[in-house]
Amino acid sequence: MISTRHMVFMHVAELLSFSKASQVLFISQPAISKHIQLLEAQYQTKLFERKGLQIELTAAGQLLLSRLQTVKTIEQQTEFDISVLQDALQARGNLKLGASTTVALYILPKVMSAFNQQFQQIEISLLNRNSELVREALINKQINLGIIEENSKVPQIQYTPFITDKVIAVCSSNSKVLKKKIYTLQELIELPIALREVGSGTLAVLKRGLSKHKIKLSQLNVKVRLGGTEALKNFLLASDAVGFLPNISVQKELKSGELREIQIEGLKLKRQFFFIERKGEKAELNKVFIKMANSIYNY
Structure with a gap:
């Protein structure tokens, strides 16, 4: 069991703020400071150092945080x-998930509901x-299980395939682009294009797909970049632009006719979703969640 003193340290270290830790823990700031002072006396070293108005972890503080997270x-x-040994249905624990936008909005809700x-x-x-x-959060031990849209082969991470989905080109049903059903590369x-932000799995899939035809993202007539699937979708509904979105994220709009799919000759975009875990860690809770997700999506 992690002591109260160490738990206080973890909150300060993760938030890099005594005042924010005080608010989260409902402990006065002087009490927070006292806990840290006692830990520094225990380890006979500084755990934090001030940089102007900010605080940073010392090398000792970084080591302690890493060990406590483990x-x-x-x-x-x-x-x-x-x-679980006592009663599987009354199992206790804390499942910290991380997911890319598409997964969080359109795939995980069904799994999380069934799991709950x-x-x-x-x-x-x-x-x-x-x-x-999400990868960074997993490596930094902020989450225990992630679901992302690409396999970038980071050495510290173990990848388990989940499901596949298409990325398709769509535009508003009122867009001038609809004067043609099929476009060449x-x-x-x-065409006026709207894209997701850098770091997006959807954008990475588009970049790889275009590169096979020796086309760079920089060659596209990009009018706007938006952070998030819903933001991009809403922009497309109100503009003439074409955007690339996960097929699973636009089913409702395609069915209602608000959005229309545009065919790009020779461009086929598919991406794989992966469960990601830290290598060397065998978490039964992760295993149970993954098994349920696979059963729901018939993987």
């Missing part, structure tokens, strides 16, 4: 494993970021 993960896994119904004592949290930031370069 201990916390083991503690949570142990709580789940022991509770079966394991009602397990607390689930979800970090919604693009693929790049050379004609695509002239």
Whole structure:
């Protein structure tokens, strides 16, 4: 069990703020400072150093945070494993998920709902970021299981294939682009384009697909870049631009006729979703969640 003093340190270290940690923990700032002072006395070294108005972890502080995050993960896994031995339906634990936008909005809700119904004592949290930031959160031990849209082969991460989906070109049903049903790749370069932000799995898929035809993203007539699938979708609904979105994210709009798919001759975009975990860690809770997700999507 992690001591209160160490738990206070973890909050300050992760937030890099004594005042924010005080607000989160409902402890006065002087009390927070006292806990840190006692830890520094215990380890006989500074854990934080001030940089103007900011604080940063020292090398010792970084080491302590890393070790405590590992201990916390083991503690949570142990709580789940022991509770399962007693009664699987009353299993306890904390499942910290991270997912890219498409997964968080259109795939995970069904899985999380089913998981919550079966394991009602397990607390689930979800970090919604693009693929790049989810990988960082996993490596930094802010989450225990991630689901992202590309396999970038980061050495510290273990990848498990999940499901596949298409990325398609769409535009508003009122767009002037609809004067043609099929465009060539050379004609695509002239169309007004709206894209996702750098770090997006959807953007990475488009970049790889175009590169096979020796076309760079910089060659496209990009009018706007937007952070998030819903932001891009809403922009397309109100503009003449063409955007590339996951097929699963636009089913409702395609069915209602608000959006229309544009065919780009020779351009086929598919991407694989992966579960990601830190290498060397065997978490039974992750395994249970992955198994349920695969059963729901018939993988």
